[in-house]
Amino acid sequence: MSEILKIENLHKYYGDLHVLKGINLHLDKGEVLVVIGPSGSGKSTMLRCINHLEEYQKGRIIFEGKVIDPNSSDINRVRTKIGMVFQHFYLFPHLKVIDNLILAPTKVLNMEKEEAVEKAKKLLDRVGLLDKIEAYPSNLSGGQQQRVAIARALMMDPDIMLFDEPTSALDPELVYEVLAVMKDLAKSGMTMIVVTHEMGFAKEVADRVIFMDDGNIVAEAPPDEFFSHPKNDRMREFLNRILNI
Amino acid sequence: MAYQMQVLIENFGYLLIGAVETLKITSIAVLMGLFIGTFVGMGRLAKSRVLSYPSSVYVEFLRGTPLLVQIFLIYYGLPSLGLNLKAFPAAVIALGINSGAYVAEIVRAGIQSVAKGQYEAARSLGMTHSQAMRYVILPQAFRNILPALGNEFIALLKDSSLVSVIGITELMKSGQIVISRTFASFSIYGGVALIYFGMTFTLSRIVRYAEKRMAIS
Ligand SMILES: Nc1ncnc2c1ncn2[C@@H]1O[C@H](COP(=O)(O)OP(=O)(O)OP(=O)(O)O)[C@@H](O)[C@H]1O
Numbered sequence: 001m002s003e004i005l006k007i008e009n010l011h012k013y014y015g016d017l018h019v020l021k022g023i024n025l026h027l028d029k030g031e032v033l034v035v036i037g038p039s040g041s042g043k044s045t046m047l048r049c050i051n052h053l054e055e056y057q058k059g060r061i062i063f064e065g066k067v068i069d070p071n072s073s074d075i076n077r078v079r080t081k082i083g084m085v086f087q088h089f090y091l092f093p094h095l096k097v098i099d100n101l102i103l104a105p106t107k108v109l110n111m112e113k114e115e116a117v118e119k120a121k122k123l124l125d126r127v128g129l130l131d132k133i134e135a136y137p138s139n140l141s142g143g144q145q146q147r148v149a150i151a152r153a154l155m156m157d158p159d160i161m162l163f164d165e166p167t168s169a170l171d172p173e174l175v176y177e178v179l180a181v182m183k184d185l186a187k188s189g190m191t192m193i194v195v196t197h198e199m200g201f202a203k204e205v206a207d208r209v210i211f212m213d214d215g216n217i218v219a220e221a222p223p224d225e226f227f228s229h230p231k232n233d234r235m236r237e238f239l240n241r242i243l244n245i
Numbered sequence: 246m247a248y249q250m251q252v253l254i255e256n257f258g259y260l261l262i263g264a265v266e267t268l269k270i271t272s273i274a275v276l277m278g279l280f281i282g283t284f285v286g287m288g289r290l291a292k293s294r295v296l297s298y299p300s301s302v303y304v305e306f307l308r309g310t311p312l313l314v315q316i317f318l319i320y321y322g323l324p325s326l327g328l329n330l331k332a333f334p335a336a337v338i339a340l341g342i343n344s345g346a347y348v349a350e351i352v353r354a355g356i357q358s359v360a361k362g363q364y365e366a367a368r369s370l371g372m373t374h375s376q377a378m379r380y381v382i383l384p385q386a387f388r389n390i391l392p393a394l395g396n397e398f399i400a401l402l403k404d405s406s407l408v409s410v411i412g413i414t415e416l417m418k419s420g421q422i423v424i425s426r427t428f429a430s431f432s433i434y435g436g437v438a439l440i441y442f443g444m445t446f447t448l449s450r451i452v453r454y455a456e457k458r459m460a461i462s
């Protein structure tokens with residue numbers, strides 16, 4: 001399989017706070033990587049560095065064979081290829097669902113409006129929300145908003161999707177519908193990095209799981225091995241905690 | 246008293262013509278203030294000092310000096326630099342520039358009131374900074390600051406009475422002209438005040454209505 005993403009010796013500081021301490025990671029096309037780890041370990045920061053929502057001080061990120069240059073205007077083109085889904089959805093509240101979906105394709109990719117609308121309908125159908133096309137985000141449940149957010153990211157035809165705790169702001173009964181969409185996406189061959197504590201999801205669709213602690217990746221393994229043989233006490237303790245809730 | 250009332254009734258039409266002039270000046274100045282304020286407000290939040298520093302100077306200076314001085318500076322001061330402005334454009338420019346400083350502060354607060362995640366979501370879809378501002382941040386910011394903008398426009402409408410000093414026959418000046426002829430100060434200034442009140446009251450109702458309509462969608 002061909003490599004799509006490689007992170008080399010990534011260091012990130014917030015002032016004096018050393019948040020990422022030399023991250024190395026590679027990802028093949030079509031792979032699904034699940035990231036777990038305690039709060040504050042740097043999971044979100046790592047994701048945000050990949051599409052350069054966050055600056056970093058040292059290291060390189062290579063996406064589709066090219067080093068991402070944060071200072072080049074090319075960053076906008078790169079971002080269209082890297083879809084991102086946030087914990088709090090961040091749908092645009094002043095726009096209807098359909099306009100949330102077609103805004104970036106028409107403005108950034110110069111797609112014709114009719115074409116964008118057609119595509120939006122297909123994607124909304126795929127996430128089961130075609131009937132909400134004219135709704136405003138505030139009239140949707142959290143689970144519906146997150147599914148729209150996923151469809152919005154897919155409108156750009158990304159080559160990789162980043163998910164930052166996509167279900168942790170949801171009521172428990174709504175988690176399932178979002179995970180179902182993500183599983184469907186994984187099965188369709190999408191490359192994904194998913195920060196989540198949904199271990200069921202990890203076991204079912206992840207190719208690899210990594211455990212982050214204090215700015216480092218401290219363990220990396222396929223899910224069955226990962227969960228059956230935790231590498232150290234800290235990981236075992238963490239797994240026990242999240243598997244028991 | 247009967248004389249006073251009679252003067253007011255006879256000259257009410259004349260005062261209304263002045264009020265139309267007031268509305269004209271204020272509307273143009275409002276548009277100018279909005280335009281300037283949007284850019285200066287964004288400028289104040291810019292990372293680059295080249296943008297943020299001049300924006301701050303603009304806002305601080307215009308808010309820290311009297312509007313009357315600014316009007317005189319533009320109408321009487323600029324000609325000595327070789328720039329002659331007629332009274333009407335001078336009045337509109339002075340009010341617009343002044344209002345721009347206040348609108349800038351409102352716009353800045355409005356932009357800051359939109360969740361940071363909105364900007365990041367827009368950028369993560371590949372939008373440039375300007376696209377994110379234009380399509381995502383500013384529409385939400387304007388919705389949030391509509392009441393504050395409404396208040397600013399009401400303040401500007403009242404402040405526009407100051408341009409009577411450079412000889413523009415807006416509402417205030419019209420009143421003064423009538424008084425200089427008739428000496429009916431009480432009824433005419435009373436009438437002028439009522440007309441100002443009628444305009445600001447209507448304006449505040451319109452803003453409230455617009456706010457409600459926007460809240461629905
Ligand atoms: N904007 C910021 N300014 C300063 N420090 C920050 C900022 N964002 C994050 N941090 C710090 O960086 C560290 C890593 O944060 P990060 O959000 O990446 O952790 P996380 O693993 O995603 O945690 P969580 O599970 O709580 O989301 C934390 O110590 C956090 O306090």
Ligand SMILES: [Mg+2]
Pocket residue numbers: 043044045164165
């Ligand atoms: Mg996080």
